[in-house]
Amino acid sequence: MTRMVRIDDFPHGDLALFNSGHMMDYQERVEMGLRVFEEYKVHYILGVSPGLLQIGDLDFLEKLVRHGKVVLHGYDHGWSRDWSRITESWAGGGEFEGQTIEAIRTRYNAAHGILRNLSCYDPTHYIPPFNAYNQNFLDVMQHTEVKYIHGCDKERYSYNLDILDHHGRIPLTSQYHKTYDFASEVIHNLDNLSQITLHWIYDSQRPSYEEDYRALAKALTE
């Protein structure tokens, strides 16, 4: 089994970019990258926000994801908030900012329920949107199957996430601009063994998208 790669944002994660174009072709864009990872049998997790799924998306995932796993990436990726000011929510927990434990639990249960019949669903990983979370989120995770909580060192240290009680959940932390970057940059840092994180929504903006994923998949499986 190859080293695991984390890929965020299905069906999408950036409301402005989705509305300005990706709404039309997000499935094709995702498929272009993941098909390469499937071909090379790369071990990956794809973060899905179930509250944003469109008709046909579950079937799409069931057919496409074989060597990877689908994992939770929030409920609606904060899209019900004022997107123009979304960064202001990050320090307080991003999607979970200002929510009660009951509200977070209700949305977790709804999200888990939407994905639970997918054969590629792995409930042991959770990717909080924006790598941002808070104590109420962790208190809900305590009573779920989630074992690994994915993040990035930039947010982990900026928002002091280490002082929170993780209830034994294991943080997996990517390094910003090392293992957390465009695929074409991450490939130069494979000796850094922290969690690799990719964002297809930004990688797919580049003409070299497919080649970049192929080069990375090759390097990971050599």
Ligand SMILES: [Zn+2]
């Ligand atoms: Zn995201």
